[in-house]
Amino acid sequence: MANNYKYRLFFLLLILLTVFSCESQQKPYLSPPGYNFNNPKQYKMPDLLREISGIAFKNGNPDTLYAEEDENGRVYHFKLGDKQIFQTRFGKKGDFEDIAICNQFVIMLRSDGVLFTFPLSETGQGEAQQVKEFKSLLQAGEYEGLACPDSSGKLFVLCKSCINENMRKWGGGSILQIDRTGNLSPAGNFEIRIKEIDALEDSRKIKFHPSALAQDPLTKDWFILSSVNKLLVITDQNWKVKTVYPLKPSMFVQPEGIAFDRDRNLFISNERGLSPAATVLVFVYHNK
Numbered sequence: 483m484a485n486n487y488k489y490r491l492f493f494l495l496l497i498l499l500t501v502f503s504c505e506s507q508q509k510p511y512l513s514p515p516g517y518n519f520n521n522p523k524q525y526k527m528p529d530l531l532r533e534i535s536g537i538a539f540k541n542g543n544p545d546t547l548y549a550e551e552d553e554n555g556r557v558y559h560f561k562l563g564d565k566q567i568f569q570t571r572f573g574k575k576g577d578f579e580d581i582a583i584c585n586q587f588v589i590m591l592r593s594d595g596v597l598f599t600f601p602l603s604e605t606g607q608g609e610a611q612q613v614k615e616f617k618s619l620l621q622a623g624e625y626e627g628l629a630c631p632d633s634s635g636k637l638f639v640l641c642k643s644c645i646n647e648n649m650r651k652w653g654g655g656s657i658l659q660i661d662r663t664g665n666l667s668p669a670g671n672f673e674i675r676i677k678e679i680d681a682l683e684d685s686r687k688i689k690f691h692p693s694a695l696a697q698d699p700l701t702k703d704w705f706i707l708s709s710v711n712k713l714l715v716i717t718d719q720n721w722k723v724k725t726v727y728p729l730k731p732s733m734f735v736q737p738e739g740i741a742f743d744r745d746r747n748l749f750i751s752n753e754r755g756l757s758p759a760a761t762v763l764v765f766v767y768h769n770k
Contacts, residue, residue, distance in 0.1 A: 511730045514705075514716060517748060517765040519730070525562050527751075527760035530569075534760045535738040536580035536591070536628070537751045540602065542699060542744030547762070548605070549739070549751070550581045550590060557581065557588055559605055562762060572600055572610040580694060580739070584630030584637060587664045591628040591639065595620035599664040616666050620656050626738070627655070627706070631697035635660045636669060640706070642691050653679075653690050654721075674706070678723035679715055690715075694740040696748075707737050707750070733763070 513519040527534055533551040540546065549558045555573030560566065577593040583602060588610075590598040596617050600610040620639060627640030640655040654673035658666045676690050693709040702719035712734060714727040729737065739751035746767040754760040 512727055513765075514714070514725070514727060516746070516767045516769060518768075519727070519733070519765060522733070522750075522763035522765050525762045525764070526758075527754075527762065528565075528567065529759075530567060531558060532754040532760050534751045534762075535578070535626075535753060536694065537739035537741045537749060537762065538581045538583045538630075539741055539743055540583045541633075542742065544743040544745075544747065544749075547741075547749070548581055548583055548588070550578050552578050552593075552738075552753075554578075555590075557590070557605055557610075562764070568605070570605045570607060570610055572613050573598055573615075579626040580628035582628045582630040582637060584660050585633065585635050585662070587660060589628065589630065589637060589660065589666075591625055593624055593626065593642075595623060595625045595639075597639075597658075597666060599660065599666065601664065612664070614664050619658060619666055619668060625655075626693045627695045629695050629697060630660075631699070631702075637666070638672070638695065640692050640695050642693065653692070672721050674715070674717060674721050675723065679713075679726055682723065682726040683713075693738050696740045696742050698746065699742055699744060700746055705740060705742075705748070707740050709734075709737050735761075 531551055533553055534549050535552040536550050538548045546559050547562055554575055556569045556571050558567055558569045578590055579593050580591045582589045586602050587599050588602055598615050600613045604610040623644030624642045626642040629638045637658040653676045657670040659669040660666055679690055680688050691708055691710040692706050694707040696705050704717045706715040712729045712731055716725045717723050735757045736753040736755040737750050738753050741749045748765040750763045752761045
């Protein structure tokens with residue numbers, strides 16, 4: 483057992499040294515206007531949230547962060563920096579990928595496109611009682627991104643890996659509407675043109691696999707994370723790609739969650755991966 487531990491530790495150190503060495507030879511990593519991606523405030527997550535894969539705020543209020551991890555059917559809420567974490571069970575174990583707070587409801591996204599809703603008020607309980615499950619609203623595929631940017635009740639569900647009607651890889655997703663009782667219904671779809679990402683990345687055929695999305699509360703631009711590609715893609719509110727930012731691997735180990743607060747501060751969560759702990763990174767907005 484001791485030898486196995488030493489081998490694993492050596493292998494981890496070798497990977498980290500390789501990453502740091504590669505980064506030192508690359509050009510500096512740029513940041514979106516108003517943010518400094520080289521100097522975040524970092525919050526380490528407890529082991530309970532080592533697989534944190536989605537974060538959200540209610541109406542952009544940073545006092546309470548809502549989160550989920552991709553193994554248990556639980557919602558967690560807490561104030562960043564506090565040790566006390568509250569949790570509410572809403573379902574069985576599953577591969578849960580993202581969370582949204584929309585019109586007094588919690589919405590949970592499972593990787594197979596199944597969605598769950600329950601009243602936000604039930605996050606104060608040990609177990610949610612009014613849970614609704616929706617199995618057939620989305621096309622077949624793998625899903626990781628979910629966002630409710632305002633009070634309109636519209637939900638944007640981003641597909642990580644889907645095939646469109648022409649049997650081609652597709653970067654886009656579906657729009658859903660939530661009503662006052664927590665029911666979801668189709669309300670359209672959207673598309674991100676991967677060729678536009680290719681052009682900005684000097685790549686011919688990028689295999690873009692987005693992992694999370696959030697909308698800037700002021701500009702209405704979409705910030706789209708890809709953990710696999712180590713990219714942040716920014717589009718306008720109509721999904722036209724504006725800029726692409728490569729992400730520093732040693733900082734963005736496994737970025738799976740993204741959210742803005744009402745002051746445009748940007749929050750990005752990392753699963754633990756090979757690092758010591760999962761993290762939530764806070765990038766304070768500076769209006770220059």
